[in-house]
Amino acid sequence: MNLSTIPKEALERIQSHALARKLGAISGWSEDQFYTIVAHAYGIPYREVKVEEVDAAAFHARQNFFVRAGQVPIKYYPDTMVVSECEPWDERKLQEIIQEFEAGVKRVLISSRNYDLLLGRLTYYKPGKVQVQESTAPKVFFPNAAWDNVEEPKILLEIVRRSDLMGASDIHLEPGDGYTRVRFRVHGSLLVQRKLAPRQAEEVMKALKLEAHLLNSQTGTFQSSRIRTELPHGKAIDLRVEVAPSVDGGDSVVMRLLDFKSINRSLDDLNLPPSYYRVLTETISKTSGLIIVTGPTGSGKTTTLYTVLQHLNSKDTKVITIEDPVEYRVAGFSQIQIDPEKGITFPNAIRSCMRQDPDIMLVGEVRDEETAKLAVAAAETGHLVFTTLHTNNAIETLSRLDRLGVDRYQLQTLIRLVVAQRLIGVLCPHCKTAREIKQHERDILARLGMAYDPAQIVYEKRGCSHCNGVGTSGRTAVYSFFSPTDAIREMMGTDCPILDIIKAAKEGGFKTVMENALEFWLKGVSSFSEVHALED
Numbered sequence: 179m180n181l182s183t184i185p186k187e188a189l190e191r192i193q194s195h196a197l198a199r200k201l202g203a204i205s206g207w208s209e210d211q212f213y214t215i216v217a218h219a220y221g222i223p224y225r226e227v228k229v230e231e232v233d234a235a236a237f238h239a240r241q242n243f244f245v246r247a248g249q250v251p252i253k254y255y256p257d258t259m260v261v262s263e264c265e266p267w268d269e270r271k272l273q274e275i276i277q278e279f280e281a282g283v284k285r286v287l288i289s290s291r292n293y294d295l296l297l298g299r300l301t302y303y304k305p306g307k308v309q310v311q312e313s314t315a316p317k318v319f320f321p322n323a324a325w326d327n328v329e330e331p332k333i334l335l336e337i338v339r340r341s342d343l344m345g346a347s348d349i350h351l352e353p354g355d356g357y358t359r360v361r362f363r364v365h366g367s368l369l370v371q372r373k374l375a376p377r378q379a380e381e382v383m384k385a386l387k388l389e390a391h392l393l394n395s396q397t398g399t400f401q402s403s404r405i406r407t408e409l410p411h412g413k414a415i416d417l418r419v420e421v422a423p424s425v426d427g428g429d430s431v432v433m434r435l436l437d438f439k440s441i442n443r444s445l446d447d448l449n450l451p452p453s454y455y456r457v458l459t460e461t462i463s464k465t466s467g468l469i470i471v472t473g474p475t476g477s478g479k480t481t482t483l484y485t486v487l488q489h490l491n492s493k494d495t496k497v498i499t500i501e502d503p504v505e506y507r508v509a510g511f512s513q514i515q516i517d518p519e520k521g522i523t524f525p526n527a528i529r530s531c532m533r534q535d536p537d538i539m540l541v542g543e544v545r546d547e548e549t550a551k552l553a554v555a556a557a558e559t560g561h562l563v564f565t566t567l568h569t570n571n572a573i574e575t576l577s578r579l580d581r582l583g584v585d586r587y588q589l590q591t592l593i594r595l596v597v598a599q600r601l602i603g604v605l606c607p608h609c610k611t612a613r614e615i616k617q618h619e620r621d622i623l624a625r626l627g628m629a630y631d632p633a634q635i636v637y638e639k640r641g642c643s644h645c646n647g648v649g650t651s652g653r654t655a656v657y658s659f660f661s662p663t664d665a666i667r668e669m670m671g672t673d674c675p676i677l678d679i680i681k682a683a684k685e686g687g688f689k690t691v692m693e694n695a696l697e698f699w700l701k702g703v704s705s706f707s708e709v710h711a712l713e714d
Contacts, residue, residue, distance in 0.1 A: 188267035195219045209289055213264075217287045220266045224287040227252060227262045229299050237300055242644060243278055245343070247271045250296045252286060254279070262286040264293040278642070330381035333374070334389075337382070338417070338433075339409050340371065345652075347435060347476075349417075351382065353428040358382075365603050365650045366476075383429060390419045398423040404503075418505065434505075441484035441506050448485055451694075454659045457595065461661065462486055465537070467594035468557040472569045477600050478655045479566050480505060483540060487511070487564070490538055498534065500527040501542035516542070528552040532559065541565040550582040557592045571690050572598040572660035573680050576670065590671040596660040600691050602698065602708045603650030609642035610649070610702075619706060626693055630700055638705045649705070656698060656712075658691040 193204055198215045201207055207215070217224035227250070236251040237244055244250060249261040249271065259281050263271070266287060275283050288296075337360060341349050346362035351374075353359075358379035360372040374382060387394040390403035401421040408414045416436040424430040450458060461469060471479045484506060491497055491510045502516035502524075512534070514527050524541065525548045531539055532555075543566050544550045557563040569578050575596045579589060612635050615623075623630055639649025662670060663686055669679050680688070695709040 184265075185267055191267075192216055192219045209291065213287060213289050216266065220287070222266055222285050222287045226292055227286060227288050227296065229296055232296060232300065234300060240278070243274075243642075245297075246647065247274055248293075249275070250288075250293065250300070255281070258282045258284055260284045260286065262288045262293070262296070264288050264290045330378055331385055333378055334382045334385040335407065335409075337371075338407055338415055338435075341435060342409065342413065342415055344369075347437075349431075349433040349435070351379070351429075351431040351433075353379070353424045353426045353430060355426065358428070365645075365648055365653050366601065367603075367648045367650075369648070379428070383431070386419065386431065387421075392419075392421065397429055402503075418503065436505055438506060441481060441488065441508070443481075443485050443488075445485065445489050448482060449654060450657065454657055457659055457661050458486070458597075461595045462490060462562070464562060464594055466557060466560045466562055468554065468589075468592045469562070469564050469594050470567055470575055470596045471564070472567045472572060472575055472596065472598045473600055474568060479599065482597065482599060482655065483564055483566070484508065487538065487540060490562075495537045496535060497538045497540070498531045498536040499540040499542070500524060500531065501540070512536075524549040525552055528556060532556055532561070536561055538562045539564070543567070544579075544582070547583040550579060550584050554579075554584055554588050554592060558588065569598070572596040572658050573676060573683060573688070575660075576679065577676050586673075587671050590667050593662060593670075598658040598660075598691050599655050600695070600712050601653040602656055602695055602704045602712065603639070603648075604652045604654050604703060605637055605639060605705055606642060606645035606649055606651040608644040608651075609640040610637040610705075611640050612637055623696065626696070628693065628696060634700060635702075636699060636706065637702050639707065650708075654698075654703070656691050656695045658689060658694060660688060 189204070192198060192215055195215055195218055197218055198204070201211060201215070204212070213224050216222075231252055233251045233254055236254045244261075247263075248265055248268075249263045251259060251261050253260040259275060259279050261275065261283065263285060264287070266285060272283055272285075275281075337349060341362050344362055344364050346364050348363040350361040350363070350368065351358055352361065354373075356376065358374040358376075359370060360374060361368045361370050363369075384394055386392075386405075389405045389407065390401075392401045392403050399421075400423070401419075403419045405417050405419060406414055407417065416438075418434040418436060420432045420434075421429045422431075445455070445458065448455075461467075471482055473479050487497055487499070488508065491508075496512070497510065498512045498514070500514045500516065504513050504515045507513060514522065514531070516522055516524060516527065524543075524545065528539075528541060528549070529552065539556055539561050541549065541553045541556075541563060544553055553563055553565050567575055567578055569575050573596070576586075576589060576593075580586060615630070615632075615634055615636055619636075620632075641647040641649045645651050660683065666679060666682060666686070669682060692709070692712055695704070695712055698704045699706055699709045
């Protein structure tokens with residue numbers, strides 16, 4: 179039993195029971211003795227629950243809820259839900275289940291070993307008859323379950339498995355004062371999952387560094403790697419691992435889960451407005467020019483670029499990508515990983531690739547003047563060049579390239595399209611709450627000149643079992659397209675201020691990411707808090 183995971187108040191309540199005083203120090207209790215005392219302390223019956231007793235249909239109908247609450251349903255009556263659990267000290271779970279099912283709750287206490295067994299056999303099977311496999315039932319990591327029965331060398335696998343189950347994009351392992359915190363980034367929000375005791379954290383780091391071929395003896399240094407791990411149900415997960423030193427001691431780790439489904443998509447899956455879809459398909463049909471995607475880290479630029487490149491990939495087209503790092507390996511692409519220690523830099527790679535007769539080039543990111551000028555030169559010499567920049571909006575890309583020393587007269591003819599994008603949360607349809615538009619929101623809409631119905635109903639996040647309590651059920655990209663007209667191109671070839679170009683573009687129908695995001699809000703797709711967080 180890992181007593182460090184039990185709240186102090188709960189330990190005091192357990193140890194103060196009369197039966198507990200007869201058994202001596204809690205550290206010397208057996209598992210059965212521990213749960214027997216817990217049952218007396220909390221007034222809950224304690225017994226073993228067989229997997230055949232579980233209401234599998236109820237579990238799978240609300241799997242996210244039961245996983246998050248650390249409970250397994252036994253029987254669902256019209257006015258009462260009977261659940262089994264191994265951590266009865268979290269009173270919030272009672273309120274959650276009462277609210278979720280609008281029913282009373284009867285609890286049965288089970289051991290953590292019993293809990294792990296039930297969850298392992300339920301999670302990867304479909305609703306219906308529960309399949310019992312004594313030797314191969316997978317153990318599963320759940321945030322509110324005790325870890326006593328998970329072998330320490332396997333905790334890393336359990337963390338990865340759970341992050342995949344929740345649809346996380348990143349796993350964070352953060353050392354603290356006497357523990358290591360495990361957090362998942364789900365739909366852009368960081369959710370605390372668990373606190374690892376020092377020994378558990380040590381085993382996790384040892385397993386991680388072994389898998390990633392990192393030096394276990396090196397603590398307090400920066401290390402990067404990539405690993406592939408296979409889950410018991412057959413799914414393979416690729417992880418990009420970044421290790422950094424922490425003043426709290428040990429290493430701070432972030433693992434990015436690389437989802438190949440996100441790039442194995444068609445143009446239709448980008449969910450572009452019809453007008454943007456037409457512009458994109460017309461633009462990428464050209465054989466030369468510069469197409470730039472802008473946005474902060476984590477805004478979906480890689481997904482958009484790879485989706486477009488795979489659309490263009492064919493037997494008679496040569497596609498070369500220059501990236502740092504290469505996140506997704508794609509059949510049919512010639513992919514180059516930047517490695518300054520070996521002399522492989524963006525400028526050197528671009529020079530070399532231009533001599534390899536490409537039709538299409540992806541320059542992962544324009545970071546400096548030399549890379550910017552070479553990317554433009556590649557576009558000038560008959561290649562269709564895709565690249566990324568970090569700018570606040572699409573038109574500001576012109577100023578950024580100007581500061582990097584690129585001649586405006588070159589951009590006048592070479593820029594085919596600039597795409598600015600951000601990701602915003604999509605409201606969970608099960609719990610979003612309706613309200614009227616507030617005055618300060620009306621002021622923003624008026625300032626931007628956006629028309630709307632004064633009686634418009636909008637929605638906000640709440641959180642429920644379907645969305646793991648975050649209020650969103652995924653994220654979607656919001657775009658802003660800047661495709662220069664002939665009139666705009668003439669302005670680009672002069673010393674005309676960027677503000678004048680923006681004004682002219684708006685007169686021609688140009689919309690910023692913020693304006694398009696506000697339209698999503700008015701349509702009930704997202705919340706104002708999600709939209710307002712965008713910096714456009």
